[in-house]
Amino acid sequence: MKAFAKVIYVLVVWTQLNHSISAFTKLSLSSSKYVSWTLDNKNGSIKVPASVPGGVYSDLMKAGIIGDILKGFNDVKTRWVAYDEWTFTGTFNVTEDQLGSAVARLVFHGVDTFARIMLNGNMLDLTNNMFVRYVYDVKQHLKVGLNEMELKFRSPVEAAKTRSDHHFAAPDCVPPEYNGECHVNQIRKMQASFSWDWGPAFPSVGIWKPAEIEFYDVAILRTINVKYEKRDAFWDLKIINYLESNMATKTINVTVHAWIKLEGNQTLHVEKEFNVESKDGLYTEVVIDMKISENDVRLWWPNGYGDQPLYDLFVAVYTVKDYSQVHKRIGFRTVKLVQTPVAANSSASQGLTFYFEVNGYPLFMKGSNWIPQHVLPEYSYEKSRTKQLLKAAVDVHMNMLRVWGGGLYESEYFYELCDEYGIMIWQDLPFACSMYPVDSDFLDTVRLEVTQKVIDLQSHPSIVLWAGNNENEAALRGNWYSTNSDFNKYKAEYIQLYVTTIKPIVETLLGPNSYLVSSPGNGLESEAEGYIALNPYDPHFGDTHYYNYVADNWDESTFPLTRFASEYGFQSLPSLSTMKKAAEKPEDFSLDSEYSKHRQHSPNGYTFIKVQMDKRLHLDKNDTSYFEKFVFYSQISQAMVIKTQTEFYRQSRDKWHTMGALYWQLNDIWQAPSWSGIEYGGKWKMLHYFAKRFFAPVLVSPAQVSPGVVAVYLLNDRLVPIINATIIVDVYRWDSLTPIMTRTFQADAPALSASRLKDEINLWKNNTSSIFIKFSLRAEEIDSPVNYFFPKPLKSIEGLQKPQISIYVRKPKKVGREYRYKVVARVDAVVLFLWLEAENITGYFEDNGFIATTPVGAQTYFRTKTQMKPEELRQKITYQYYFH
Ligand SMILES: *[C@@H]1O[C@H](CO)[C@@H](O)[C@H](O)[C@H]1NC(C)=O
Ligand SMILES: *[C@@H]1O[C@H](CO)[C@@H](O)[C@H](O)[C@H]1NC(C)=O
Ligand SMILES: *[C@@H]1O[C@H](CO)[C@@H](O)[C@H](O)[C@H]1NC(C)=O
Ligand SMILES: *[C@@H]1O[C@H](CO)[C@@H](O)[C@H](O)[C@H]1NC(C)=O
């Protein structure tokens, strides 16, 4: 449909200009139709077919030279790959017609990382940054007929070492538990590819994004930067168009047409002619302005607050000979990161606020942190996985993800889906947990990288903030890497990189207030304190990261206040079914196994899980299924800790202006203990099911204010108030499905608020070991999940009965390509954390991890592409729950 409209438009323009123009042509170097690639190692012992986009590890897997890299100890066993030297050779034919163009430009969208690029024996470049797009004039090197391209890659491990010898920046290396490689901070490569505390080292090598040769005559449109600002009843659009031409072109004469499709099938056209001086063939800017009435577009809202209307914007550029076009889908919203003084005598003490105002409303950010979806960059942009993960975020009411600084700039598709789903993106630049060098080679490539990426990505309405780095301010101030003796040197270098070099690039492209120097930090206060604040974790300013593995984290009084929690988390183990995809022997399934030790990169990780678990749950050392229960209990522990902490942050909205809760971490990169809520492969841990409840827009949320005294909050994340709702408080004994007492409270709540009820629930005279409380809400047109409060650690409760559980499965309904089976678990006693599994069937439960307090203990749906009799499914369903 759109393509059709486009063609018509081109024809119209064609006749208007009366020139024989045509779209420029591309020769894809990523298609086996036009080019055949091979890969060989330094001594020639290996020669296999290669893929572009691709990489060495995936090519060697496809050729059967190495096995599944995520199995067993293969991260270490295949490390030789990262030390060897690899050459990609591609041969392709060029036609006379193609060479008839005045310009031939070779474009690599992603080279990972240190390649010497040769074309027919002519050296074009030595690359050094996997994030940038490399463009070369190659007309003089091409010939009609067969051509040969060669990319010879240095070992990234060795390149990092060589650079470190000249430009050392702390740390020396990652901890030994990581089985990683050193000095990744020296090179512009995904920082997690040399290992992290949740991931293996696979120092990848390859042409990880598409490549092509472009043929044209004068100039083409490479990319556009759309700036928009609301002024009175209008949106002022400023479209900065970046032209490319060959180096020899001095002036470019173009006609630019921009058109946008608005509400009611209106299309707004703007056309303008330019005669501009070329900037060495790269990034020649021509600007088009548009004025759009606010009545012609609808606002873009984050998930949970409204729709995400997107509008097609096209820009076409015509020269006397060429035609090229860029298409973006843009959304209209205003976003402001508000950092204004807090009234000194208010409950929020003093300092600055730190919150996002979207379309004029202060919104609480609910979400998590995104790590790369695969350790190999060539697999990290896979659409099905991207969609599965982002859909999972939307399904649990998330409205923000922080794309963390040790990973990648994500794919266009990733940001397009975030635009569609209403997931706002806090984008860290890829610098994390290190000091960084500032030699001129490094700064030059960083400048190019940041300029390209900010221009390419900024038109996405989902991207709301760019942050300079992850934890580097805190690392320097906290002396994480023994940098104190060189503090001033490192501080100067920090300022040179994130402030002098990067900040002006981002702010020139996006305007003031679009760049946060570090996360976590004190925001404007860090800047006022010379960029390395005395306490980057000051709760009165900016964002914080908070981890405490030894406190009793089911007790919310343990958590420090914050304006914005951009990281907090707790580890758990992946389920046995996910582990089975990587563990090879039955002996692996034990905490003491070599396998388990190998996968746990967090120093003392299992001890911390056990310490946390032991505070609230009881697991007998001699239990015959100790490991299986440890895995399950670790997920219960993680889910409850993050639930408690997240609700604490939501409750603190009014009293401390806390305005964000992004827990660490959404996804996983392999099958290993980690902080994730979703396992590698896509299976939800108990945490992710819990997130659906603790992030619900309206929630009744308890807080123990002193032993036996419970305050009740009504959390309202809607743009409208809650009027005359009823909060129902049921007190149960652990030994019965009938509440011993029920009280109700009338409650109102303003829009966007966390209201604390005047009444408290006082249990102090009761024997609190034998009771628990259930909270629910009755209000018109509001769906709110039930919530619970357990006054005593579950390990010391009294009266819990061993339940009888019966599973029922109904006939399925077909939804798309899936079958949706209703599954009911009937119970005769209270059941804690009832967890259903459908063994050996690929599929998932829509809800799980139930607290059963009624005879119909759990009701959910199982989704699968497999059709079977309900009875067949019933027999496959197994369950676990907490009991001691
Ligand atoms: C060639 O390189 C491979 C892979 O690095 C190595 O295993 C092999 O021993 C080398 N062969 C010779 C003859 O050096
Ligand atoms: C290039 O063209 C020749 C002659 O038509 C053909 O034999 C060869 O397969 C082509 N090579 C590629 C890589 O397409
Ligand atoms: C630029 O191109 C237009 C046609 O698109 C032509 O009318 C005009 O003379 C050209 N100007 C120059 C300086 O070449
Ligand atoms: C817009 O155009 C489409 C197809 O041309 C038509 O189906 C639709 O009804 C139109 N909508 C409005 C609001 O005019």
Ligand SMILES: *[C@@H]1O[C@H](CO)[C@@H](O)[C@H](O)[C@H]1NC(C)=O
């Ligand atoms: C804070 O101080 C201001 C001015 O001194 C006063 O008007 C206001 O009522 C005070 N607010 C509170 C919560 O005490």
Ligand SMILES: *[C@@H]1O[C@H](CO)[C@@H](O)[C@H](O)[C@H]1NC(C)=O
């Ligand atoms: C576990 O078993 C050992 C030996 O069978 C026994 O000595 C120990 O008391 C048991 N511990 C518990 C907590 O039951």
Ligand SMILES: *[C@@H]1O[C@H](CO)[C@@H](O)[C@H](O)[C@H]1NC(C)=O
């Ligand atoms: C509030 O709701 C209660 C029942 O939940 C009802 O009896 C009462 O009339 C309502 N009050 C108003 C003002 O709507």
Ligand SMILES: *[C@@H]1O[C@H](CO)[C@@H](O)[C@H](O)[C@H]1NC(C)=O
């Ligand atoms: C226990 O709590 C319930 C509900 O608050 C109350 O009705 C009851 O009197 C309490 N029992 C004692 C012994 O305090």
Ligand SMILES: *[C@@H]1O[C@H](CO)[C@@H](O)[C@H](O)[C@H]1NC(C)=O
């Ligand atoms: C609570 O009640 C149980 C019996 O229901 C009793 O065994 C236990 O000692 C009581 N605990 C306290 C602290 O009174």
Ligand SMILES: *[C@@H]1O[C@H](CO)[C@@H](O)[C@H](O)[C@H]1NC(C)=O
């Ligand atoms: C699942 O498959 C495994 C291996 O094929 C088998 O041992 C196990 O009994 C199966 N479980 C169920 C519930 O069918």
